[in-house]
Amino acid sequence: MSSTKLSEIKSKIAELQKEADDIIRNDRLAIIKEIKDKIENFNITIEELQRKGKTAKSASTKSSSVIKYKKSETEYWVGRGPKPGWVKDVEKRGESIEQYRVTE
Numbered sequence: 001m002s003s004t005k006l007s008e009i010k011s012k013i014a015e016l017q018k019e020a021d022d023i024i025r026n027d028r029l030a031i032i033k034e035i036k037d038k039i040e041n042f043n044i045t046i047e048e049l050q051r052k053g054k055t056a057k058s059a060s061t062k063s064s065s066v067i068k069y070k071k072s073e074t075e076y077w078v079g080r081g082p083k084p085g086w087v088k089d090v091e092k093r094g095e096s097i098e099q100y101r102v103t104e
Contacts, residue, residue: 039082040082040084040085043081043082043084044081044082045080045081045082046081047080047081065078065080066078066102067102068101068102069087069097069100069101069102070100070102071086071090071100076102
């Protein structure tokens with residue numbers, strides 16, 4: 001095999017590897033965005049992600065967290081995990097989340 005032919009093959013391999021890396025990078029970004037969206041939509045916490053071998057059912061036997069911030073009966077946050085949409089909206093408007101702190 002001539003060195004010219006070998007050089008061409010190596011060049012094609014490098015091009016294909018770059019193309020494969022680009023595809024992986026783009027797919028990874030889409031997958032990461034999808035995962036982040038699901039984490040936010042379902043209010044999944046880091047603790048839940050790190051839990052090993054425990055199902056959601058066994059996790060639900062744990063006592064519930066105390067609500068720290070409450071806007072309405074259906075809009076509240078315990079102050080841990082990803083911020084729910086209503087908290088982000090409050091902060092986006094430049095307001096303080098502290099006005100929704102539950103004091104009991």
